[in-house]
Amino acid sequence: MNNYDFDQIAVEMKGITQKFGSLVANDNIDLTVHKGEVHALLGENGAGKTTLVNSLYGLYHPTSGDIFINGEKVVMDTPNVAIGHGIGMVHQHFMLIKPFTVVENIILGKETHKHGVLDMERATKEVMELSERYGLTIDPTACIQDITVGMQQRVEILKTLYRGADILILDEPTAVLTPQEILDLIKIINNLTDQGKTIIIITHKLKEIKDVADFCTIIRRGKKIDTVKVADVSESDLASMMVGREVSFKVDKEESEPGDIVLEVNDLHVKDNRDIPAVEGLSLKVRRGEILGIAGVDGNGQNELVDALTGIRKAESGEVLVNGNNILGLNPRGILDHKVSTIPQDRQKRGLVLEYSIAENIIIENYKKAPFSRKGWLNFPAIREYARKLVKEFDVRPDDENYISGSLSGGNQQKVIIAREISNNPDLLIAVQPTRGLDVGAIEYVHKALVAQRDKGKAVLLISLELDEVINVSDRIGVIYEGKIVGEVKAEGADENEIGLMMAGGSNS
Amino acid sequence: MKNPLKNSALGITLISILLGLFVGALILLFIGYNPIEAYSVMLNGIFGSVRYLSWTIIYATPIILTGLSVAFAFKTGLFNIGAEGQYIVGALTAALVGYYVPMPTLLHIPFVLICSITAGSLWGSIAGYLKARFGVNEVISTIMLNWIALYLNNFFVLNEKIKRPGSEATNKILDSAKIIFFDVWKKSPDGQAFRKAHPFFNDIFRTPANAGFLIAILAAVLVLLILNKTTLGYSLKAVGFNKDAAEFGGINIKSSMISSMAIAGGLSGLAGAVQVTGFTREASALAAMEGYGFEGISVALIGANNPIGCVLAGLFYGALKYGGSKIQPRIGAPYEIISIIMGTIVLFIAMPKLIRMMKITKKKEAE
Ligand SMILES: Nc1ncnc2c1ncn2[C@@H]1O[C@H](COP(=O)(O)OP(=O)(O)OP(=O)(O)O)[C@@H](O)[C@H]1O
Ligand SMILES: [Mg+2]
Numbered sequence: 001m002n003n004y005d006f007d008q009i010a011v012e013m014k015g016i017t018q019k020f021g022s023l024v025a026n027d028n029i030d031l032t033v034h035k036g037e038v039h040a041l042l043g044e045n046g047a048g049k050t051t052l053v054n055s056l057y058g059l060y061h062p063t064s065g066d067i068f069i070n071g072e073k074v075v076m077d078t079p080n081v082a083i084g085h086g087i088g089m090v091h092q093h094f095m096l097i098k099p100f101t102v103v104e105n106i107i108l109g110k111e112t113h114k115h116g117v118l119d120m121e122r123a124t125k126e127v128m129e130l131s132e133r134y135g136l137t138i139d140p141t142a143c144i145q146d147i148t149v150g151m152q153q154r155v156e157i158l159k160t161l162y163r164g165a166d167i168l169i170l171d172e173p174t175a176v177l178t179p180q181e182i183l184d185l186i187k188i189i190n191n192l193t194d195q196g197k198t199i200i201i202i203t204h205k206l207k208e209i210k211d212v213a214d215f216c217t218i219i220r221r222g223k224k225i226d227t228v229k230v231a232d233v234s235e236s237d238l239a240s241m242m243v244g245r246e247v248s249f250k251v252d253k254e255e256s257e258p259g260d261i262v263l264e265v266n267d268l269h270v271k272d273n274r275d276i277p278a279v280e281g282l283s284l285k286v287r288r289g290e291i292l293g294i295a296g297v298d299g300n301g302q303n304e305l306v307d308a309l310t311g312i313r314k315a316e317s318g319e320v321l322v323n324g325n326n327i328l329g330l331n332p333r334g335i336l337d338h339k340v341s342t343i344p345q346d347r348q349k350r351g352l353v354l355e356y357s358i359a360e361n362i363i364i365e366n367y368k369k370a371p372f373s374r375k376g377w378l379n380f381p382a383i384r385e386y387a388r389k390l391v392k393e394f395d396v397r398p399d400d401e402n403y404i405s406g407s408l409s410g411g412n413q414q415k416v417i418i419a420r421e422i423s424n425n426p427d428l429l430i431a432v433q434p435t436r437g438l439d440v441g442a443i444e445y446v447h448k449a450l451v452a453q454r455d456k457g458k459a460v461l462l463i464s465l466e467l468d469e470v471i472n473v474s475d476r477i478g479v480i481y482e483g484k485i486v487g488e489v490k491a492e493g494a495d496e497n498e499i500g501l502m503m504a505g506g507s508n509s
Numbered sequence: 510m511k512n513p514l515k516n517s518a519l520g521i522t523l524i525s526i527l528l529g530l531f532v533g534a535l536i537l538l539f540i541g542y543n544p545i546e547a548y549s550v551m552l553n554g555i556f557g558s559v560r561y562l563s564w565t566i567i568y569a570t571p572i573i574l575t576g577l578s579v580a581f582a583f584k585t586g587l588f589n590i591g592a593e594g595q596y597i598v599g600a601l602t603a604a605l606v607g608y609y610v611p612m613p614t615l616l617h618i619p620f621v622l623i624c625s626i627t628a629g630s631l632w633g634s635i636a637g638y639l640k641a642r643f644g645v646n647e648v649i650s651t652i653m654l655n656w657i658a659l660y661l662n663n664f665f666v667l668n669e670k671i672k673r674p675g676s677e678a679t680n681k682i683l684d685s686a687k688i689i690f691f692d693v694w695k696k697s698p699d700g701q702a703f704r705k706a707h708p709f710f711n712d713i714f715r716t717p718a719n720a721g722f723l724i725a726i727l728a729a730v731l732v733l734l735i736l737n738k739t740t741l742g743y744s745l746k747a748v749g750f751n752k753d754a755a756e757f758g759g760i761n762i763k764s765s766m767i768s769s770m771a772i773a774g775g776l777s778g779l780a781g782a783v784q785v786t787g788f789t790r791e792a793s794a795l796a797a798m799e800g801y802g803f804e805g806i807s808v809a810l811i812g813a814n815n816p817i818g819c820v821l822a823g824l825f826y827g828a829l830k831y832g833g834s835k836i837q838p839r840i841g842a843p844y845e846i847i848s849i850i851m852g853t854i855v856l857f858i859a860m861p862k863l864i865r866m867m868k869i870t871k872k873k874e875a876e
Contacts, residue, residue: 353751
């Protein structure tokens, strides 16, 4: 930290306004970033952070406003112009070619060649030099589809560096990372600024801002609220500046009153994509009126467990009972009909049809039912009315049920999914990483909604990589390790270290 | 400043068409013909008389339907290269049912159409089933099914019991199965007298003007309704856009693939039926693919996979085909120029980025 040079302004954005139709996504925003600084952008979902950096990267063309790079005014027509001025961007959703290797992805579009023949050897050498210089360890010959999300992100960062980026934009880089990967990324960011790179980072996690950023610009509903020196403010200051009210990080809830068993999993075995056992003899029970949280390090069978519970993936053996009925082997429709709803972990892959409007996405599980359709004909007024109600209730922004889901900000996409699943009024709600990419205000809302489900006598299964969230929201915590529940503790007064030890495969004392 | 990347698909289509005609003109010039002369012959050949217009519509009808077939499949995430084969099966069915199953007209026409639609549907759903059950890519399976359809057609048509003596085709369908307007009456003395008195209608009756175009428009409206207003269209499109999310939402993606290919196949089968009952009146042995299905791919592309767009694109293509057929006899320029023009248009439409880039540079020059 503190590598920045107050005399050199790397990026200056002046009076940026971006309108989409009648919606003002950015409203006269100023942003000043010094060379060598880590500058965080903070704001609620849909505040306009991604839009602002997209303008800087030439993806959007602001309705008005000017951009200066190292003091020179630049019209960012296309990303190529931005790249030419030393700007690189790692998007909220990665843009890598899966079957290609790491090096192939990095050099794509800027291949080194000898007499028209791709010079792979030299390219690999150059990439490895960069990787060593900034501590971005990678395996150059691995295929993208075989490496972890954290590794893919390093590839994205290297890709920008390979194109000569001096100013890096990272849009929610930590939303998809595991806690360990986040620590690694912070180290990498520090290496980058040590060597004079400038970083603009978007994150909803206040702790990360405190950890890496020098300055933070807060945006609320498209308007800039303030730019603050991070060292001078606390996390709760940041939160209230961003939301405009006090935010509580604790979840208030009564003691749970568990009732009958809703979900019972016995000795479940599931294989992963590579045909290797991922869930190996897992058993658990969730009762009415309680939240069971599953804590664990990513890749210990959580995904396969959820896939099997939702009917996406076949289980090898075992038993899954919902209200006493075996649902193993049913397709997703059959499982939905047993009053099981799921908030999936990947909102763009499983959660939404991005081309569809909010309203169309809201009815995807119920479009065949009245009043949404009659005799095969969709009833649009009823669909829109229902969607409008949910959009209001869950504070989706903009509050327009005809809005195309793909144009929503990441966090608002998540809200649409949550609204849909909770309003299904299920007996069992499975929530997988339900607050990924949400701002602190929205997180508070979702946590309250989960507790409200519990209080209505529903069973909730919460699967999250964030231990804080699991401890805060759950009533009981099961720790998953290598496809099994290796220990269970009461959430009230749970000891983080003890759980952490179990997550790492230590004995369950 | 307006976002130049947001140029409408319609704009790109129109520019592509102009570019295609321009490239066609360049080539004509290059091989020694006057492009202005060629194009005016074509234009005159399309709009010069009511008869020409009627022919244009007749040419357009089957490719509007195959275009709808390709577009429908595409909207649901499938690439139906098999419109050709589905067309062949539909045409063969129409020729056989139209001849061997005598009925009163009011019943016969719908019966023939339904049989052809069913045949095309079945043919299409084979590819859908192979994809759903075994993961066979529909591009590959439909190409193979095209050839199977072709040989199946020849097998039936050339069968001694079916073949019309002295020909390589089936017997002509019965009058009751024809959708040609007033086909019997217009040749009767009454009809002849009427035609003498009304040159306008005479002009039309000199062509096999038929109800096919109306059927095609009806089909386009139906496709539009299915896609936008029904639960079926909702689920099929969801699978087309994002099958993972559709599956998660409880939509059966396997049966969706089969339904989608069945509907697409039915549309192509209908194209075959309309062509036989409205124009050829027979199914003939095929030495090679006739191309109605493949032309449907171009129509769908130019029509931006929109049903109304397909009708317009089909008319455009039909006009080029018919008007273009006149440049060879008149000025000797090769008919193949039409294929080159169409190919170029499709190429440009498939490269919207190129056109957008050209627009951006133009804008900059203007500034
Ligand atoms: N291409 C677009 N077309 C229309 N509206 C858009 C487009 N891109 C963004 N928006 C709208 O602009 C607003 C700001 O979106 P943006 O993606 O910048 O939010 P964000 O601050 O990044 O939120 P999040 O934290 O949820 O990612 C939102 O209301 C969004 O729906
Ligand atoms: Mg964003």
